[in-house]
Amino acid sequence: xxxxxxxxxxxxxxxxxxxxxxxxxxxxxxxxxxxxxxxxxxxxxxxxxxxxxxxxxxxxxxxxxxxxxxxxxxxxxxxxxxxxxxxxxxxxxxxxxxxxxxxxxxxxxxxxxxxxxxxxxxxxxxxxxxxxxxxxxxxxxxxxxxxxxxxxxxxxxxxxxxxxxxxxxxxxxxxxxxxxxxxxxxxxxxxxxxxxxxxxxxxxxxxxxxxxxxxxxxxxxxxxxxxxxxxxxxxxxxxxxxxxxxxxxxxxxxxxxxxxxxxxxxxxxxxxxxxxxxxxxxxxxxxxxxxxxxxxxxxxxxxxxxxxxxxxxx
Numbered sequence: 519x520x521x522x523x524x525x526x527x528x529x530x531x532x533x534x535x536x537x538x539x540x541x542x543x544x545x546x547x548x549x550x551x552x553x554x555x556x557x558x559x560x561x562x563x564x565x566x567x568x569x570x571x572x573x574x575x576x577x578x579x580x581x582x583x584x585x586x587x588x589x590x591x592x593x594x595x596x597x598x599x600x601x602x603x604x605x606x607x608x609x610x611x612x613x614x615x616x617x618x619x620x621x622x623x624x625x626x627x628x629x630x631x632x633x634x635x636x637x638x639x640x641x642x643x644x645x646x647x648x649x650x651x652x653x654x655x656x657x658x659x660x661x662x663x664x665x666x667x668x669x670x671x672x673x674x675x676x677x678x679x680x681x682x683x684x685x686x687x688x689x690x691x692x693x694x695x696x697x698x699x700x701x702x703x704x705x706x707x708x709x710x711x712x713x714x715x716x717x718x719x720x721x722x723x724x725x726x727x728x729x730x731x732x733x734x735x736x737x738x739x740x741x742x743x744x745x746x747x748x749x750x751x752x753x754x755x756x757x758x759x760x761x762x763x764x765x766x767x768x769x770x771x772x773x774x775x776x777x778x779x780x781x782x783x784x785x786x787x788x789x790x791x792x793x794x795x796x797x798x799x800x801x802x803x804x805x806x807x808x809x810x811x812x813x814x815x816x817x818x819x820x821x822x823x824x825x826x827x828x829x830x831x832x
Contacts, residue, residue: 519585520609521555521562523577525601525621528562531575532595534751534782535566537744538573539591547635550588553608554633557584565639566591571741572639572785573748585610586633589617597626639785645771648682648731649764652749652779654702658689659746661700666739667693674791678742681734682768690796691739697796736793737775741786745777748784 535551543549552565563576587610597619598606607620610630619626659678667675672694681688689700749766769776770788777784 519555519587519617520582520607521579522582522605522607523562523579525598525603525606527577527579528606529595529599530751531564531577532591532598534575534748535564535573536591536595537747538566538568538571540568544569545635547588547631548637549590549592550631550636551591551594552586552588552633552636554586555579555581555584557581565636567637567639567785569637570738570787571744572783573744574639574783574785576781583609587615587617587630588633588636589628589630594628597628639783640774640776642769642771642774642776645769645774646731646733648733648768648770649766650682650687650768651703651765654687655766656746656749657702658687658700659742662689662691662698663739663743663746665691665693665696665698669693674736674789674793677736677738677789679734679736679793679796683732690793692794692796697799699796699800733770735770735775736789736791738786738789741775741784745784748782 532551539551540548548568552563552567554563554565555561556563560578560581561576562579562581563574565572565574567573601619601621602623604622608617609620610617615630615632617628617630619628658680662678666678670676675693677691679690681690685703687702689698689702691698766777766779769778773788773790775786775788
């Protein structure tokens with residue numbers, strides 16, 4: 519394998535997948551990232567997977583010889599992030615597990631492991647598919663994730679309950695003390711907008727498969743925090759909305775959920791168990807209602823919060 523890529527490109531994509539690499543892996547190979555170079559497509563794919571959360575991303579590079587290899591995630595990320603801007607050459611010899619990184623100012627050798635030991639990311643071939651607008655996803659995640667629980671004994675509360683209907687999305691999260699519910703619009707592309715061809719796992723979908731799908735699932739907050747982070751990185755440049763006006767493709771079946779967009783893929787298990795009926799906790803009407811200036815209200819809360827009991831502040 520031999521490839522040439524930009525230092526900032528490799529650093530950015532390593533940063534994305536490294537967050538799915540476990541700090542205490544159950545198997546040594548899971549401490550690595552899977553690197554796959556494709557000579558035909560001239561693309562490099564990186565994968566991180568902890569058996570629960572998986573992140574896969576790809577980017578263009580000059581691939582002179584294709585191949586696959588796994589390399590230590592933390593070491594590789596630390597090395598590449600400290601290299602100066604410019605081109606990096608990563609090469610391995612046939613049958614050798616040692617990768618050589620070369621730049622204008624030095625050379626590193628990193629020992630890896632065979633790709634055959636790395637587990638494959640789960641694929642969903644027969645599950646349902648829905649398309650969610652990027653803006654609505656970011657809005658819902660930003661307004662709900664802070665309310666999830668950190669108590670693993672109440673596992674279903676450590677996630678966000680996502681309800682997708684024909685014209686709306688609803689995000690709900692609670693830790694037993696506070697509740698956040700965000701409702702956003704699930705809008706279709708405007709007439710005349712040239713949507714990219716709908717695909718599921720690389721296959722063109724039929725009109726029946728493209729129909730609106732309604733579902734409700736509970737997704738771990740860790741996976742959704744990574745999703746929010748990945749979406750915001752691209753949303754700043756408007757990359758997803760322009761290239762994929764249909765939004766983020768969500769593939770799901772019993773126990774598994776996959777988000778796909780713009781050469782990015784995030785896979786997560788679903789949380790089991792019945793999510794609490796939070797709707798019955800929301801009053802249907804109120805005796806009083808007021809409108810306040812948002813910034814002034816936040817400023818007042820911040821001044822009072824310095825005297826709040828830190829043990830009960832959350």
